[in-house]
Amino acid sequence: MREIDLTHDASATSWIQSANSDDTDFPIQNLPFGVFRRSGSDEPLRGGVAIGDQVLDLATLSQAADRDGLDGIALQAAKACAAPALNDFLAMGPAAWRALRHALFRLLRQDGKSDIDAIRQSLCPMAAAELALPARIGDYTDFYTSIHHARAISALLAPKGELPRNFQWVPTAYHGRVSSIGVAGQTFRRPHGQVLQEGGVTPEYRPCQRLDYELELGLYIGVGNAPGERVALSSAEDHAFGICLLNDWSARDIQAWEMTPLGPFHAKNFATTVSPWIVTLDALAPYREPWTRSASDPQPLPYLQDDGNRAAGALDIRLEVLIETDRMRSGERPPQTLSRTTFAHHYWSMGQMIAHHTAGGCNLQAGDLLGSGTISGPSRAEAGALIELALAGQMPVQLSNGESRSFLEDGDSVIFRGWCERKGFRRIGFGVNHGRVLPARP
Ligand code: CA
Numbered sequence: 001m002r003e004i005d006l007t008h009d010a011s012a013t014s015w016i017q018s019a020n021s022d023d024t025d026f027p028i029q030n031l032p033f034g035v036f037r038r039s040g041s042d043e044p045l046r047g048g049v050a051i052g053d054q055v056l057d058l059a060t061l062s063q064a065a066d067r068d069g070l071d072g073i074a075l076q077a078a079k080a081c082a083a084p085a086l087n088d089f090l091a092m093g094p095a096a097w098r099a100l101r102h103a104l105f106r107l108l109r110q111d112g113k114s115d116i117d118a119i120r121q122s123l124c125p126m127a128a129a130e131l132a133l134p135a136r137i138g139d140y141t142d143f144y145t146s147i148h149h150a151r152a153i154s155a156l157l158a159p160k161g162e163l164p165r166n167f168q169w170v171p172t173a174y175h176g177r178v179s180s181i182g183v184a185g186q187t188f189r190r191p192h193g194q195v196l197q198e199g200g201v202t203p204e205y206r207p208c209q210r211l212d213y214e215l216e217l218g219l220y221i222g223v224g225n226a227p228g229e230r231v232a233l234s235s236a237e238d239h240a241f242g243i244c245l246l247n248d249w250s251a252r253d254i255q256a257w258e259m260t261p262l263g264p265f266h267a268k269n270f271a272t273t274v275s276p277w278i279v280t281l282d283a284l285a286p287y288r289e290p291w292t293r294s295a296s297d298p299q300p301l302p303y304l305q306d307d308g309n310r311a312a313g314a315l316d317i318r319l320e321v322l323i324e325t326d327r328m329r330s331g332e333r334p335p336q337t338l339s340r341t342t343f344a345h346h347y348w349s350m351g352q353m354i355a356h357h358t359a360g361g362c363n364l365q366a367g368d369l370l371g372s373g374t375i376s377g378p379s380r381a382e383a384g385a386l387i388e389l390a391l392a393g394q395m396p397v398q399l400s401n402g403e404s405r406s407f408l409e410d411g412d413s414v415i416f417r418g419w420c421e422r423k424g425f426r427r428i429g430f431g432v433n434h435g436r437v438l439p440a441r442p
Contacts, residue, residue: 001237001312002094002285007031007101010426013110016123018052020110025419025429026050028108031101032277032430033086033242036129045132047081047089050277050431051108054123058082061122069114074103085136086278090222090241091366097222097241101282131276133183134244135220135367140176140272141357142216142248142371147347149376152388157256168298171348171356176248176371177269184433188271190410190440193254203257207440210252210393211408214374215321215384215416217343218246218274219350221368228361233306236354239364242278243317243350245416245433246371249273252387252407274369275416275433283428287420288312291349303359304352313349317430318342319375319418321384325403326411335415336399338389341382343375410439 006012007029013020014028026032032050036057037043046059061070062078070078073092077100080089089096107114144150147167155161166172182188190211196203222241225231231239248268255267291313293299319342324335348356353370374384383389386407390397393406408414418430 001288001308002282004285007105007282008286008425010424012105014051014108015110015116016052016054016108018054019108021052024052025431026052027426027428028105029426030279030283030428031104032279032283033081033089033134034276034278035085035132035134036124037132038124039128039130045084047083047086048124048129049104050126053126055126055129056104056108056119057122057124061119064118069106070103072099074099078103085367086134087136087367090135090220091224093223094238097280098282101280131183133181133274134276134278137178137181137367137369138365140178140181140369140371141173142176142268143171143173143348143353143373145171145346145348145353145373146376146384148345148378148382149374149384149388152376152380152383156387156392168347169301171304171353173353173357174263176272180270181272181274181369182435183274183276184431184435186271186273186435187438188249188435189438191251191254191266191270192440193251193266194257195253196257208251208254209407210387211437212250212252212386213321213408213414214248214250215319215339215341216246216248216374217317217372217418218244219353219370219372220244220278221354221364221370222366224365224368225358225363227363229358229363230361231354231358231364233304233309233351233355236351237281239354240281240350242280243284243430244278245275245319245418245430247273247414247416247433247435248371248374249435250385271435272371273433273435275431277431279428279430284315284317284420286425287316287422289314289316289344300352304355309349309351313351314344314346315350316342316344316422317418317420319384319416322415322417323399323405324413324415325399325401325409327401327403329411331401333401335413338386338397339381339383341375341377341384343372345377346372346375408437410437412437
């Protein structure tokens with residue numbers, strides 16, 4: 001578990017004034033990592049850190065010799081971030097991540113000690129930056145670990161309406177597809193697939209008619225493990241670098257027909273959208289909560305429980321889903337909120353997902369991405385997918401401009417926001433994750 005330290009001091013401000021505004025996602029207490037270049041340029045992609053409305057370029061920053069406060073392991077870490085993907089930096093581990101965070105905090109803090117004019121040379125306005133996938137993602141695993149989501153889906157779709165028997169014992173997951181993961185702003189064609197109409201005998205191949213989103217968080221693995229080496233729950237988070245917002249777009253009609261017995265394929269592999277900034281577990285230290293399991297539920301097997309996880313395994317990450325339809329866009333109306341929830345409700349913790357992933361001997365590698373699974377809260381208003389909000393089409397969601405949605409239509413953008421706030425600490429945010437549905441190819 002990461003410690004709360006001086007980088008979480010709520011009174012700290014930056015000499016970059018936009019980082020001090022109340023509504024920024026990126027105050028000096030956050031310092032999330034991403035990969036960028038100037039929009040429209042052919043510059044190489046390189047690592048950067050978001051601060052207010054600026055991106056701090058870690059390639060140029062680490063080239064300047066003898067930068068005050070950026071030396072030793074922190075300087076090595078910054079140099080690793082000069083690459084077009086952050087994998088080498090992620091592989092360096094928690095001591096390097098923390099050293100660079102502390103060095104950047106000192107350089108950006110409003111205390112008059114750093115060479116502000118020199119550091120300014122390494123700033124790029126975020127509005128002028130093109131953001132890319134922050135890492136070469138080797139493998140993507142998507143979990144199914146919100147009991148509120150699983151209960152709602154089971155009630156709607158399972159033959160007896162019951163949770164799968166293994167849900168309360170196993171942090172369930174499937175291995176996902178990496179090639180179609182895109183960064184926020186991704187657009188994709190409505191997928192085709194095989195669909196069996198209700199009561200039908202022969203499936204047909206056609207565009208998806210029940211397109212949905214899934215509100216998830218994505219966890220980037222930093223330090224891997226050797227094949228056959230199990231990661232204990234007590235050290236699981238030493239392998240985890242940080243978290244982004246993730247939309248696991250899902251074709252429900254294709255999924256219903258193809259998913260038995262081997263899991264989703266066409267229903268999930270056409271697109272997955274991640275937000276560009278990785279908020280580090282270090283930055284998230286103040287927003288931990290106890291992980292709890294109701295006494296009436298099965299308690300986890302020994303490899304999936306320990307005191308540290310009980311004490312602080314949960315994370316209170318607040319989440320919001322918005323929709324922007326073509327009509328909203330053309331009428332210049334703002335996107336409309338569909339739901340809000342928090343990750344604190346989740347049935348299995350990120351640490352438990354890592355411990356379980358490796359429990360059979362599977363090796364994780366730097367840059368691997370773990371999806372949390374759809375994040376839904378206890379009430380329907382907190383649902384993380386449209387299929388839950390609209391009861392699988394039985395109760396379409398009414399939008400304020402007169403439109404309604406049971407599933408997504410062409411032109412719809414889905415927007416996720418995430419943030420953390422807690423009394424005594426600065427609010428930090430994840431930025432925006434958005435993606436848009438284009439019509440199916442003929
Ligand atoms: Ca999912």
